[in-house]
Amino acid sequence: MTEIVPLADAVSSLIHDGDTVAMEGFTHLIPHAAGHAVIRAGLKDLTAVRMTPDLIYDQLIGMGCVRKLVFSWGGNPGVGSLHRFRDAVEKGWPRPLEIEERSHADLANAYVAGASGLPFSVIRGYVGSDLPAHNPIIKFITCPFTGEKLAASPAICPDIAVIHAQQADRKGNVMLWGISGVQKEVALASKTVLVTVEEVVDELEPRPGAVHLPHWVVSAVSPAPGGARPSYALGYYKRDNTFYEAWDGIARSRETFTAWMERHVLGTEDFAGYERSVAAAAVAEGARQA
Amino acid sequence: MTAAMTAPMTEQPFTADEMMTVAAARLIDNGTVCFVGIGLPSAAANLARATHAPDAVLIYESGTVGAKPAVLPLSIGDSELAETADFVVSTAEIFRYWLQGGRITVGFLGAAQIDRFGNINTTVIGDYAQPRTRLPGAGGAPEIAGLAGEVFVIMRQSKRGFVDKVEFVTSAGHLTGGDWRERSGLPGRGPSTVITDLGVLEPHPESRELVLTHTHPGVALDDVVAATGWPLKVADDLSVTPAPTAGELRALRGLHERTAAARALAG
Numbered sequence: 001m002t003e004i005v006p007l008a009d010a011v012s013s014l015i016h017d018g019d020t021v022a023m024e025g026f027t028h029l030i031p032h033a034a035g036h037a038v039i040r041a042g043l044k045d046l047t048a049v050r051m052t053p054d055l056i057y058d059q060l061i062g063m064g065c066v067r068k069l070v071f072s073w074g075g076n077p078g079v080g081s082l083h084r085f086r087d088a089v090e091k092g093w094p095r096p097l098e099i100e101e102r103s104h105a106d107l108a109n110a111y112v113a114g115a116s117g118l119p120f121s122v123i124r125g126y127v128g129s130d131l132p133a134h135n136p137i138i139k140f141i142t143c144p145f146t147g148e149k150l151a152a153s154p155a156i157c158p159d160i161a162v163i164h165a166q167q168a169d170r171k172g173n174v175m176l177w178g179i180s181g182v183q184k185e186v187a188l189a190s191k192t193v194l195v196t197v198e199e200v201v202d203e204l205e206p207r208p209g210a211v212h213l214p215h216w217v218v219s220a221v222s223p224a225p226g227g228a229r230p231s232y233a234l235g236y237y238k239r240d241n242t243f244y245e246a247w248d249g250i251a252r253s254r255e256t257f258t259a260w261m262e263r264h265v266l267g268t269e270d271f272a273g274y275e276r277s278v279a280a281a282a283v284a285e286g287a288r289q290a
Numbered sequence: 291m292t293a294a295m296t297a298p299m300t301e302q303p304f305t306a307d308e309m310m311t312v313a314a315a316r317l318i319d320n321g322t323v324c325f326v327g328i329g330l331p332s333a334a335a336n337l338a339r340a341t342h343a344p345d346a347v348l349i350y351e352s353g354t355v356g357a358k359p360a361v362l363p364l365s366i367g368d369s370e371l372a373e374t375a376d377f378v379v380s381t382a383e384i385f386r387y388w389l390q391g392g393r394i395t396v397g398f399l400g401a402a403q404i405d406r407f408g409n410i411n412t413t414v415i416g417d418y419a420q421p422r423t424r425l426p427g428a429g430g431a432p433e434i435a436g437l438a439g440e441v442f443v444i445m446r447q448s449k450r451g452f453v454d455k456v457e458f459v460t461s462a463g464h465l466t467g468g469d470w471r472e473r474s475g476l477p478g479r480g481p482s483t484v485i486t487d488l489g490v491l492e493p494h495p496e497s498r499e500l501v502l503t504h505t506h507p508g509v510a511l512d513d514v515v516a517a518t519g520w521p522l523k524v525a526d527d528l529s530v531t532p533a534p535t536a537g538e539l540r541a542l543r544g545l546h547e548r549t550a551a552a553r554a555l556a557g
Binding site (some may be wrong): 002026027028041051052056060071072073074075077078079081082085090101102104108109111112116123124125126127130131134148149155161171178179180181182184185186232234238239242244 | 353365366378380381382385391431433458462470
């Protein structure tokens with residue numbers, strides 16, 4: 001049976017300095033609470049894998065937790081740049097960031113290969129693109145049956161996958177629904193799996209099209225209600241698009257970013273405390289403007 | 291939004307962005323299966339669905355197939371897309387079965403930089419290892435550009451964005467021109483139309499160099515030439531894009547108003 005443990009305990013026992021960590025969730029179900037727990041734990045030298053680094057990795061990169069980033073699209077969706085990611089790549093702040101860059105199709109397929117126990121993935125991709133020239137792990141191979149040239153890249157098998165889901169039961173069986181991204185693939189590709197959930201229920205009620213992860217592939221479940229914010233959990237809360245826009249201003253300078261992280265993440269004990277801190281700041285700001 | 295343009299007396303004033311979105315929307319046929327990028331492509335595709343193409347199938351790379359958003363999503367995976375989709379599949383499936391499987395008729399992309407052969411750069415400005423400006427990167431675009439039946443690109447036109455040769459080919463259009471596309475073995479036709487706030491460009495049938503085929507109403511040819519980073523060739527039958535109809539403007543403004551109202555409510 002899978003243990004249901006507080007998030008901070010799960011992070012400190014399952015994630016170690018230097019690990020390859022994949023915290024996934026394609027726009028939906030991004031494990032932000034777990035990202036904060038990694039920052040509070042002071043983990044470092046991580047190889048962080050994620051298709052869309054999003055705000056969660058902008059924070060990890062800006063706080064110096066990441067040595068290498070494996071990714072396929074590093075922007076603030078619909079808003080613009082991830083300023084901490086850019087600062088790390090362009091100026092090496094707060095530390096140089098090694099990057100391994102792929103396309104979405106490649107990275108998704110590399111997780112499929114990992115989940116399938118295969119050493120590499122193969123796609124019809126990158127034709128004419130300059131990316132393979134800058135990323136030597138992308139190779140072109142010849143199909144032994146048709147002679148077609150296809151792109152191959154190594155499977156991704158992280159030390160630990162961290163995902164957010166709507167529900168788990170008390171045995172640690174996990175169910176998630178809506179946009180499922182690569183949640184199933186990253187979990188089955190990884191050696192260890194940590195799932196944060198909106199709620200732990202007595203019994204999961206099966207839903208058509210839902211993704212299930214049985215307790216025997218899940219290492220730990222940690223309750224984290226609201227833990228995907230500012231992304232969303234279908235059926236629980238919507239994406240906080242206003243915060244995604246506000247992040248542009250917060251993360252634009254090193255000083256505002258650092259002050260914000262110290263106040264709201266390092267200065268709080270858990271995600272509930274973080275949310276209270278951000279809400280209190282918003283109220284104070286509203287009063288100041290009124 | 292850019293300033294209202296001078297339009298013929300009988301028509302409502304409209305902005306350059308509105309003209310661009312309307313011109314792009316008109317290219318989407320009813321029944322088109324369209325792989326839609328976020329931002330300008332998404333606005334145009336949803337305008338098409340709200341006007342002449344109610345049966346266009348919009349697919350977003352978050353795995354939402356047949357999405358029918360009433361308001362424009364900010365991200366590629368807003369709940370509005372999942373809740374209105376015919377069905378939702380995994381990210382791996384959308385790229386494996388639906389795109390690579392050859393089921394997309396139109397890939398609809400935005401870009402930071404495009405060159406005279408329709409190659410797109412969304413990766414870096416400057417050296418790759420020491421970039422002056424690091425852009426978001428590839429996302430789904432290299433394979434959308436390669437594998438969709440054809441590709442529409444929508445972006446505002448400027449000398450910075452329309453360059454002779456992109457510094458980094460993230461997603462190949464017609465690469466070096468001529469018959470590169472056929473020789474590459476790619477199943478898709480590549481970029482067939484580039485829609486901007488000034489006009490429309492299409493690849494020459496042989497050289498595959500982007501050629502100006504339409505200017506939008508009120509736009510001078512010199513302005514388009516000045517906003518292009520290579521000596522822009524002009525089609526023999528250069529014509530003026532028909533101005534947006536009252537119905538198109540009403541639908542587009544309704545979409546933006548609903549989006550703003552929903553955002554204010556969520557606030």
